[in-house]
Amino acid sequence: MSTTVNETSWWDTIKDTSFLVNPYPQLKAWREQGAIHHDRASDIYFVLGHREFTKIARSPKMGRDTRLWRDGWASPANQTKNPLAYQLYSEIQPQMINVNPPDHRRMRGVFEDAFKPAAVAAMATMIEAEATRLLDALGDGGEVEFIERYAAPLPLRVVCNLFEIPAEMDDSIRRWSDSLIRVLDIMTTHEQRQEALEALHEFKAYVSGLIVERRKHPGNCMLDTLVAAFDDGTLSEDEALMNLVSMQIAGHETTVTLIGNGMLCLLRNPEQLARMRADRSLVPSAVEECLRYEPGGNMIMRVAIEDFPMGDIVIPAGSMVLGFIGAVNRDPASFDDPERFDIARANNPQMTFGAGAHTCIGAGLARLEGTVAFNALLDRFDRIELAGESRWRLDRMNARSLEYLPVRLGRSV
Template sequence: MSVLFTPELLRNPYPMYDQMRIGQPVFYMEAMKFWSVFRYEDVRTVLSDQARFSSGHGNGSNSESASDKPAQANSGFSIITTDPPKHTMLRSLVSRAFTPKAVAALEPRIKQIANELLDPFIPSGQIDLIRDFSYPLPVIVIAELLGIPSEDRDRFKHWSDEVVASANAIVGEANPESQKALMEMHAYFREIIAKRRIHPQDDLISALLLAEEEQQQLSEHDILAFCSLLLVAGNETTTNLIGNAVLTLLEHPIELEKLLKDPLLLPSAIEEVLRYRSPVQAMFRTAKEEIQIGGQTIPAGSRVVAWIGSANRDEQKFKNANTFDITRDPNPHIAFGHGIHFCLGAPLARLEARVALRVILDRLPNLQRANQEMLHPASGFIVHGVESLPLRFQH
């Protein structure tokens, strides 16, 4: 693996980001054949300027070797790899499941799931936050939204981990398990879709099958892609948001004490976690034309990585950017992206994090790390979190 993606760097990429923003804010990574953009304004431009940066994988000679393998693994996620007008149609249809009213209606059930997940661990005073709580919570929520059995969540975990890790193909870590996982996941969802065509249920897959806008129904490929995206993105990002929030609060006891004294700070604290330890560190784009940015010329067809994790620590945008401050205001982070591809699931992720943290803080008093062993970073350089977080608390 490239020295840029060692476990040490994945655990704490922020000093490297600081150096890159100062010295090489737009940088061509020869080994991976892609350009990296590190400053806030440039990252926001790459993410939002769809006229010059495509969300597709591109077919230029400069992008070919960089994108082949990851594209195979992620080719199903059509809503994030298409440009208008198709993206506009897809987003309009699937966004109906994520209206403020629809998301708010999920809060009682999310709270119930969160409490049920904690119940078995209260007597022991110990829990692995990732394995026992922050992983299963969003998976159960997504499974129920889609109308599929939550008992299949171990399969979901394997599939989503492999698909997220498939991005490592870019840095020379191709893994046939990633493609196999994607094929298994698609076969699983095809079976569910076939059943819903015959016997619709009160779930998201049935709603998507019935959805129609301007006589344009979603194709099975589109539905399959959305199910895959929702499972992977809805699982990994929310798992890491909750885990990162608890880890960061434990590392900053003064901020944790502020939050315990004033629970109304919880939404602001979540926004600061999103900025300070962004669950998604990077997004890919393809240059549609030759582009001047940050004093560099990016050739047409080039793959470009917008480093969200770096942008959210940019001192030019955030005062004391490397300080964790749960009262930060304003906080214009771009943890959920920017522009037409702003994360559809952001309201759900925020709700799950708010409910989860409220339950954790209420039910796990005097929370602390169970040991001081080195934490292992989550798989893949695109997501940012830890694989395991053993905790202890009073009971």
């Protein structure tokens, strides 16, 4: 196992605009120095190798509870040093992605049936209807901004439909998600944290009202599952609210990046787009390749519960470990010709959904949304081309997403 130690903090590099626009050359260079890197300045372990990340992500000795992070956000020292961050991270804490066993199993168990393959397959008609509605609004096409008109509204509506949240809430939920998606980002300023805390309070007040109303008028959707888990004591009030808030955010922003980043990959590789159009059975593997090649999340986190030996190093208990997914997904030890975008890639163990106990519960739904989104677009338009320069969002470090993707769409009939 190779470990690199250098004196310059990687944080400075990963905040740099050129890294945010295209992180891959730097990630490749770093991975070539070693599969794991200990950044002395921040005391964070970065993981760049696919085999190493898989092992770490799957290990029960590695959790996601940031309260165990030595000197981290939730440490007693931070309570006086940075009370705003302490309050924010304490309030977002009680949800499945932030807890270790046994709480993790208890919370995840509430939603597991709703995300089983048959339940997800049954969502296809609803997703297709949403895609059709958005495509109808595009008329005969022409030049459109793809993110605003298609990639962003589709997943938002889908995840809201799961909880029967009405369309008039779309703008508020987008605004709240937009503020909250940054909270785990080191680029977050004091003002953004303040804004995130306000967004969190508004969001929680809204979902709290939703639960009260639902109790009066029960139905048969994921909101009822959540209410039942609250009422039978499986989830506390805070856990019910935070899991619902976080499901909205996790299920929305990430899938926007799958459809948006994926579309960009296909537009930059028109021969692959043509191949997908000619053979629709390739759409699911194209979605998988989009997830590998342009993952919407740059990093996946773990906090060591116990000392974790890895090759010739030991990651001490309480350490923050961050997998650089852009490096992991292009590791030549696990992927043939990793820099090539290939929609028919045979062996693609991409790590964009993470792995182990916390692996994304909504992965099946996200894959289905990607497949429906691309198929519906191909059905509607014969011509799909890049219409200018796309722009990455540069105000966030963890979520890798496009703010602008101009596309030219046309139909022959």
